[in-house]
Amino acid sequence: MRIACVVNQFPPNVTAGLGRYVELITPWLARDHELTVHTLNVGGLPVDERVDGVTVHRPRVRLPGARGRRLNRTRRAEFLLLAAQVMVSDWRYVRRLRRGGRPDLVAVHDSTNFLAALLCHHLLRLPVVLHVHTTEYGVAAQRSIRDPLNLFAALERHLARISRRVVVATPEVREQLLAAGWRRTPVDVVPLGGTYERVVADPAFDREALRRGAAALRRRLGLSERDRVLLFVGRIERQKGVYQLLEAMRTASAAVPGLRLLIVGEGDEVGVRRIVAAAGLRGRVLTSGRFVTGRELLEYYELADACVFPSLFEPFGLVATEAMALGRATVLGDGFSRIFLGDDPARPAARFVRAAEPADIARGIIDVMSDEALRRSLGERGERFVRESLSWERAAAATTAVYRAALKPPGS
Numbered sequence: 001m002r003i004a005c006v007v008n009q010f011p012p013n014v015t016a017g018l019g020r021y022v023e024l025i026t027p028w029l030a031r032d033h034e035l036t037v038h039t040l041n042v043g044g045l046p047v048d049e050r051v052d053g054v055t056v057h058r059p060r061v062r063l064p065g066a067r068g069r070r071l072n073r074t075r076r077a078e079f080l081l082l083a084a085q086v087m088v089s090d091w092r093y094v095r096r097l098r099r100g101g102r103p104d105l106v107a108v109h110d111s112t113n114f115l116a117a118l119l120c121h122h123l124l125r126l127p128v129v130l131h132v133h134t135t136e137y138g139v140a141a142q143r144s145i146r147d148p149l150n151l152f153a154a155l156e157r158h159l160a161r162i163s164r165r166v167v168v169a170t171p172e173v174r175e176q177l178l179a180a181g182w183r184r185t186p187v188d189v190v191p192l193g194g195t196y197e198r199v200v201a202d203p204a205f206d207r208e209a210l211r212r213g214a215a216a217l218r219r220r221l222g223l224s225e226r227d228r229v230l231l232f233v234g235r236i237e238r239q240k241g242v243y244q245l246l247e248a249m250r251t252a253s254a255a256v257p258g259l260r261l262l263i264v265g266e267g268d269e270v271g272v273r274r275i276v277a278a279a280g281l282r283g284r285v286l287t288s289g290r291f292v293t294g295r296e297l298l299e300y301y302e303l304a305d306a307c308v309f310p311s312l313f314e315p316f317g318l319v320a321t322e323a324m325a326l327g328r329a330t331v332l333g334d335g336f337s338r339i340f341l342g343d344d345p346a347r348p349a350a351r352f353v354r355a356a357e358p359a360d361i362a363r364g365i366i367d368v369m370s371d372e373a374l375r376r377s378l379g380e381r382g383e384r385f386v387r388e389s390l391s392w393e394r395a396a397a398a399t400t401a402v403y404r405a406a407l408k409p410p411g412s
Contacts, residue, residue: 001033001034001103001104001105001400001403001404001407002033002034002036002101002102002103002104002105003029003033003034003035003036003103003104003105003106003107003403004036004038004093004097004103004105004106004107004126005022005026005035005036005037005038005106005107005109006038006039006090006093006106006107006108006109006113006116006117006120007022007037007038007039007109007110007113008039008040008086008109008110008112008113009022009039009040010022010023010026010037010039010056010058011023011051012045013039013040013042013043013045014293015291016235017133017316017317017318017319018109018110018133018134020195020318021133021192021318022037022039022109024193024195024197024392025192025193025392025395025396025399026052026054027052027053027054028392028393028395028396028397029396029399029400030052030053030054031053031396032400033400034055034103035053035054035055036054036055036056036057036101036103037054037055037056037057038057038058038089038093038096038097038116039056039057039058039089040058040061040085040086040089041058041059041060041061041089044060045058046058047059047060057093057096059089059092059093059096061085061088061089061092063081063084063085063088083112086112086113086115087115090113090114090115090116090119091115091119093116094115094116094119094120094123094124097120097124097126098123098124102124102126103126104127104407105126105127105128105129105164105403105406105407106120106126106127106128106129107128107129107131107403108120108128108129108130108131108159108163109131109133110131110132110133110134111130111132111152111155111156111159114155114156114159117130117159117162117163118159118162121162121163122162127164127406127407128162128163128164129163129164129165129166129167129402129403129406130159130160130163130165130166130167131166131167131168132166132167132168132173132177132315133169133315133316134315135173135176135177135313135315153180156182157180157181157182160177160182160184160185161184161185163185164185164405164406164407165185165186165187165188165402165403165405165406166182166185166186166187166188167187167188167190167399167402168187168188168189168190168315169189169190169191169192169315169316169337170189170191170315170316170337170339171189171337171339172337172338173189173315173337174187174189186405188398188402188405190395190398190399190402191316191339191389191390191394191395191398192316192318192321192390192392192395193321193390193391193392193393193394193395194318194321194322194324194325194386194387194390194392195318195319195321195322195325196298196321196322196325196326197325197386197390197391197392199298199325200325200326200387210298210299210302211302213295213298213299213302214299214300214302214303215303216299217296217299217300217303218303221262221286223260223286223303224258226258227258227259227260228256228257228258228259228260228305228369229260229262229303229304229305230252230259230260230261230262230304230305230306230307230308230365230369231262231264231300231301231303231304231306231307231308231323231328232245232261232262232263232264232265232307232308232309233264233265233292233297233300233301233307233309233319233322233323234264234265234309234311234319235265235266235267236263236265236266236267236268236269236271236272236287237267237268238312239311239312239313239335240309240310240311240312241309241310241311241312241333241335241355241361242263242267242268242272242310243271243275244310244355244356244357244358244361245261245308245310245358245361246261246272246275246276246279246281246285247275247279247358248310248358248359248361248362248365249261249279249281249284249285249362249365250279250280250281250362251358251359251362251366252361252362252365252366252369253281253284255362255366255370256365256366256369256370259284259365259369260284260285260286261281261284261285261286261308262286262287262288262300262304263285263286263287263288264287264288264292264297264300265288265291265292266288266289266290266291269287269289272285272287273287288300297322298326301322301323301326301328302326304323304328305328305329305369305375306328306329306330306331306365306368306369306375306378307319307323307328307329307330307331308330308331308361308364308365309323309330309331309332309333309336310331310332310333310353310355310361311332311333311335311336311355312333312335312355312356313335314333314335314336314337316337317332317336317337317340320332320336320340320350321386321390323382324340324349324350324379324382324383324385324386325383325386325387326383327379327380327382327383328379328382329351329368329374329375329376329378329379329382330349330350330351330378330382331350331351331352331353331361331364331365331368332350332351332352332353333352333353333354333355333361334352334353334354334355335355336350336352338352339389340385342381342385342389343389347377347381348378348381349378349381349382349384349385350378350382351364351367351368351378352364
């Protein structure tokens with residue numbers, strides 16, 4: 001198949017789980033198919049290049065205030081700049097597709113690329129498959145933008161109608177979309193792999209060197225050996241449950257001696273500092289102040305005693321696979337899919353908490369951070385779940401099967 005992929009992130013522009021998803025699945029898709037990725041150009045990257053068998057097209061879009069830097073989507077002005085950059089880029093992707101190299105199918109990732117989906121369907125008459133990685137704009141109860149008239153929700157339903165198939169990562173997101181009226185197009189569930197699938201399986205993976213790096217990072221952060229580190233990784237915004245987590249820390253830090261919360265990510269750092277000061281948590285909450293990736297992110301996970309991701313909703317949540325792959329006990333908000341419980345509910349792979357209730361988050365943190373045996377068993381079960389149940393090779397094969405189904409004549 002000749003597949004055109006429209007997505008906002010592609011290496012080296014990786015700022016969230018979407019970027020990691022694309023980075024990890026595209027090499028598998030490109031093994032047997034002709035794959036072209038149309039993506040944003042951030043920081044003067046090459047317009048056209050080949051990367052690991054993938055053709056990458058990044059049209060340059062020059063907008064005042066957006067040149068040469070990554071935009072922080074949690075800030076309103078920068079979110080609007082990003083939205084404008086996406087729309088202009090979508091138009092240029094379609095112009096490129098119209099001029100030549102017509103694909104068999106266009107895979108559009110998320111409704112932020114709605115313009116590309118609409119033009120590919122109505123103008124180019126190309127089959128479109130819509131991948132839904134987030135429902136935070138039109139469907140989820142907790143939304144990242146205000147839409148009192150539900151115009152974005154209506155737009156998303158139209159995207160679903162014009163698409164041949166819709167792809168989601170969990171059964172919960174499928175049920176959420178069906179409940180919102182996405183019933184005219186088949187919704188296929190394709191679970192993802194784990195972020196560190198190749199890293200931990202590599203015979204050259206040196207865990208002892210990682211421990212040394214984590215120890216050095218601990219010293220740089222000013223953490224003592226007696227401190228118990230609870231790690232949060234992700235965007236600092238409402239849907240990730242950060243504010244409920246900070247409220248929960250008032251109770252948890254009083255119950256667990258030496259408890260320190262380490263927040264790794266970018267977003268509403270100002271809001272975090274304000275809440276920390278008001279709650280009397282100075283010195284108990286540390287922030288990276290930036291997006292962290294690569295080896296450094298591995299070291300953050302390694303130094304943690306446990307991880308907490310109290311998301312109010314999470315279409316999949318690759319951060320959970322990261323923590324579990326490294327054997328870290330993981331506390332998840334009930335916005336995560338129940339697939340992360342594993343196959344045996346009596347011996348779950350993660351501890352679930354009610355994300356909207358700080359008291360329940362605090363109870364989960366206290367239970368895990370106060371019980372070394374529980375942390376060890378959760379870490380072992382989580383690591384086994386990721387290793388045995390998640391695979392990018394299987395995710396790519398299932399995605400390809402969805403694409404082939406989309407190319408069949410309607411009604412067949």
